[in-house]
Amino acid sequence: MRIAARVQQRFRGFSLDVAIASEGPVLGIFGASGSGKTSLLHAIAGLATPDAAEIRIGERVLCRQPRGRSLAPERRRLALVSQDPLLFPHRSVRANLGYAPGAAARLAAPAGARILELLGLAALLERSPRQLSGGEKQRVALGRALLSDPEILLLDEPTSALDAELAREVLALLRRTRSELGIPMLFVTHRAAELLALVDDCVVLEAGRVAAQGAPLEVLSRPQALGVANLVGVDNLLRLRVVRHDEDSGVSLLDLGAGECLAAPFGAAAAGSEIAVGFYADEVMLCAQRPQGISARNLIPCRVERIDAVAHEALVELAIGDHRIRARITPGAARELALEPGRALVAVIKTSAVHRLG
Amino acid sequence: MDAAAAELEIVWLSLRVAALSLALCVLPGIALGHLFARWTHPLRGLLQGLVMLPLVLPPVVTGYLLLWLLGRSRPLGQLWFSLTGTHVAYTTAACVVAAAVVGFPLLVESVRLSMLAVDPRLEQVSRTLGRGPFDTFLRVTLPLSLPGLLAGSVLFFARALGEFGATIVLAGNVAGETRTIPVAVYTLLSTRGGEAAVLRLVAMSVALALGALFGAAWLQARQRRREAR
Numbered sequence: 019m020r021i022a023a024r025v026q027q028r029f030r031g032f033s034l035d036v037a038i039a040s041e042g043p044v045l046g047i048f049g050a051s052g053s054g055k056t057s058l059l060h061a062i063a064g065l066a067t068p069d070a071a072e073i074r075i076g077e078r079v080l081c082r083q084p085r086g087r088s089l090a091p092e093r094r095r096l097a098l099v100s101q102d103p104l105l106f107p108h109r110s111v112r113a114n115l116g117y118a119p120g121a122a123a124r125l126a127a128p129a130g131a132r133i134l135e136l137l138g139l140a141a142l143l144e145r146s147p148r149q150l151s152g153g154e155k156q157r158v159a160l161g162r163a164l165l166s167d168p169e170i171l172l173l174d175e176p177t178s179a180l181d182a183e184l185a186r187e188v189l190a191l192l193r194r195t196r197s198e199l200g201i202p203m204l205f206v207t208h209r210a211a212e213l214l215a216l217v218d219d220c221v222v223l224e225a226g227r228v229a230a231q232g233a234p235l236e237v238l239s240r241p242q243a244l245g246v247a248n249l250v251g252v253d254n255l256l257r258l259r260v261v262r263h264d265e266d267s268g269v270s271l272l273d274l275g276a277g278e279c280l281a282a283p284f285g286a287a288a289a290g291s292e293i294a295v296g297f298y299a300d301e302v303m304l305c306a307q308r309p310q311g312i313s314a315r316n317l318i319p320c321r322v323e324r325i326d327a328v329a330h331e332a333l334v335e336l337a338i339g340d341h342r343i344r345a346r347i348t349p350g351a352a353r354e355l356a357l358e359p360g361r362a363l364v365a366v367i368k369t370s371a372v373h374r375l376g
Numbered sequence: 377m378d379a380a381a382a383e384l385e386i387v388w389l390s391l392r393v394a395a396l397s398l399a400l401c402v403l404p405g406i407a408l409g410h411l412f413a414r415w416t417h418p419l420r421g422l423l424q425g426l427v428m429l430p431l432v433l434p435p436v437v438t439g440y441l442l443l444w445l446l447g448r449s450r451p452l453g454q455l456w457f458s459l460t461g462t463h464v465a466y467t468t469a470a471c472v473v474a475a476a477v478v479g480f481p482l483l484v485e486s487v488r489l490s491m492l493a494v495d496p497r498l499e500q501v502s503r504t505l506g507r508g509p510f511d512t513f514l515r516v517t518l519p520l521s522l523p524g525l526l527a528g529s530v531l532f533f534a535r536a537l538g539e540f541g542a543t544i545v546l547a548g549n550v551a552g553e554t555r556t557i558p559v560a561v562y563t564l565l566s567t568r569g570g571e572a573a574v575l576r577l578v579a580m581s582v583a584l585a586l587g588a589l590f591g592a593a594w595l596q597a598r599q600r601r602r603e604a605r
Contacts, residue, residue: 065500091503092511098504104497108519117515118505166505 019076019170019202021045025061027068034058034068034226043202046217046234048210054226055206059174062204063098064091075170097163100174103155105147111158112143118166125165136194137161153184157191164195170202171195177212185209192216210238211373214255214294235294254343255296256280260289269315269369275340281315282372293374299333301371302345305364306355316367322359325352332357338365379573382551383560387580390556393468394536397476398529401483405532406525409487410517414496431481435541439474442546446473470547471554475536482535483528490524491517523596530592534585557581 024037034054038045049055060066062073064080067088073081075096081088097118105114115130116122124130134140137157147155156176163171173192177185189212195201196216205217213220213234220237222230230237238255258272261279269281272295280295287293308317323342324335332352334345345365355363412424430438446453446464456464464470494517502512518525540558547554549563561577564570 063500063504065503090508091500092506092508094504095506096504098501100497100501102497104495104501106498106502106516117502117507119507121505162505172504 019043020074021170021202021204022072022074023058023062024070024072025058025068026070027057027061027066029057032226034061036221036223036226036228038221038228038231040219040221040231042204042218043200044196044217044219045202045204046213046220047204047206047223048208048213048220048234048237049223049229050208052225053223055208055223056174057226058223059098059172059204059206063096063172064089064094065098078169095167095169096172097166097168098172098174099156099159099163099176101176101179103147103152103159105150105155105158105162107147109147110143111139111145111147111150114147114158115139115143115162115165117162120167121162121165124167130165133161133164133199136198137164137191152180153187156180156184156188160188160191160195164199164201168201170204173203173205173207175207178208189215210234210255211296213238214296254299254302255294256341256343257292257294259292260285260287262289267315274318274338278318278339280318280367280372281369282374283369285374287374295372295374297367297371297373299344299346301367302336302343303366304334304336304345304347304351304355304357305366308364309366312366313368314366315369316365316372318365318367320363320365322357322361322363324359325357336363336365383573383576383580385552386555386557386560386577387584389468389471389552389554390537391584393471393475393556394533397472397479397536398533400472401476401480401532402525402529405480405483405487405528406518408484409521409525409528410491410513412484412488413491427484428481430478430542431485435478435539436545438478439542439545442473442477442542446546465546466548466550466554468547468553471539471543471556474542474546475539478539478542479532479535482531486524486528486531487521490521490527493524494520522599526592526595526599530588533588537581537584 019042020039021042022039025034027034032054034057036054036058047055047058057066061068061071062080068083071081071083073079080094106117109117112125116125137160139157139161142150142154142158147158150158160176176192177188180188193216196203205212207213217234220232220234221228222237235255235257258274258280261271261273263270263284265284268284270283270285270287271279272282272293274280282295285293318338320336320338322334323337326333327349330349332347332349334347334352334357336343336345343365408427412420443465444450446456448457448463453463464473498516498520499512502516503509507515538558539556540562543554543556544559549555549559555563557577557580561574564574564577
């Protein structure tokens with residue numbers, strides 16, 4: 019479903035001026051706090067009145083401002099799930115799930131049973147929201163939104179109030195929701211890994227403007243804008259083909275090209291399929307020679323392409339196989355190793371530092 | 377009529393006046409409390425000041441203003457006459473009006489504060505889930521501010537039972553019509569041999585006030601228990 023939004027709004031000391039268009043079905047909006055993500059989402063939801071806007075979801079015009087109609091939020095057929103679950107505290111889980119018009123009937127129908135099963139809510143129905151854990155609350159909020167039968171789900175950093183483990187759990191649920199219910203989503207986040215895991219198309223916002231748009235891996239791995247580099251924590255993000263699994267050694271080997279492989283923690287992805295992995299620039303050690311007797315599984319020859327000095331650290335860009343990665347080291351280490359473009363090194367990466375993203 | 381029957385009549389009249397004025401004020405109190413909590417129009421301050429005025433004015437002055445507003449030659453007074461065929465002054469209705477006007481700010485303020493405490497994002501979520509503004513008010517805002525409405529009603533009721541200044545000016549001191557507990561106590565205090573009756577009325581007044589407080593606490597506890605389930 020096509021999502022097209024052009025929104026202009028002035029705030030005190032900040033202005034939002036963005037135009038985005040995407041075929042989705044899952045569009046990511048990525049940016050630091052204060053970049054205008056939530057303002058944009060609120061304009062789309064009808065919770066804020068922009069100075070000028072044209073917003074379309076599929077064939078429907080939700081808002082055309084100024085001089086045009088603007089649908090009230092309750093008539094836009096979208097559902098918002100935000101960072102805080104915002105469950106109605108005076109209603110049971112069942113009454114929260116059945117809140118939207120028609121939702122109680124849907125809850126009792128097979129479609130409702132499917133959502134309950136998908137989100138694991140059946141056992142929670144008679145509880146009060148105050149008896150739920152943070153992850154359970156967010157699952158109920160997601161279920162409540164899905165049961166309102168929206169045309170599109172607006173997700174405003176739904177995992178950022180949760181600890182890492184729960185965030186992963188909610189993200190996994192969103193992926194299942196995506197694949198099983200096929201509902202379009204607009205997903206706002208400041209976590210690069212979540213973009214890779216969930217979205218098809220991605221818009222990067224910076225200071226109220228669109229800084230980049232494209233497939234998430236592309237946008238994130240070419241951080242022309244310094245803002246993006248800051249946000250992704252100079253992650254190394256790669257999409258690699260699975261060569262084979264070695265269950266005995268507990269690793270999956272991924273093709274880096276040029277005959278090199280990256281050992282990642284053992285995963286179930288079929289050999290031949292592509293997966294996205296990421297690791298922090300801090301997790302990459304550089305050695306002048308191939309080290310001996312070391313536990314790290316990845317000892318990969320590489321070549322220095324570029325060295326950027328950033329404050330009190332050096333960011334080294336390396337060619338490795340057919341890919342580029344970055345290592346973050348101290349300026350002292352860079353001097354000692356006499357780093358310069360063209361220098362051949364061995365990159366050392368622990369298997370457990372390589373995270374599977376999507 | 378013996379003394380006991382007369383005192384019962386006084387208490388009964390006070391209860392009727394307080395209950396009637398509360399019944400009249402609950403809906404407008406909820407509406408204005410909500411308006412003052414959520415409305416951002418510049419006129420809000422003016423309107424809010426007007427509603428709060430009886431809280432800061434001496435009740436006798438409020439009573440005089442009401443007498444003037446509802447006078448025979450004033451538009452409001454004429455409207456009242458055309459509706460009821462009587463003049464408002466020195467009737468039970470005057471007691472109700474006086475109690476309502478003086479107690480109203482307490483109710484509105486209590487409702488306003490409790491509605492301010494309702495997270496506006498809950499209302500936003502309700503809207504995006506397909507519920508319109510009025511539906512959202514009935515399903516989210518009102519139930520969540522119920523404790524405040526309850527507390528405001530208790531304050532209002534107690535204030536209405538104790539209302540004296542505006543009542544004596546607007547409604548006077550007519551036995552069986554406008555002689556509420558405070559008016560009766562004041563009358564009896566200047567009557568020789570009235571001390572025993574004063575004591576009985578005072579005791580009943582204290583009992584009513586305590587009853588209202590305990591009733592409200594019980595209702596609130598019940599509400600909390602229901603929410604905790």
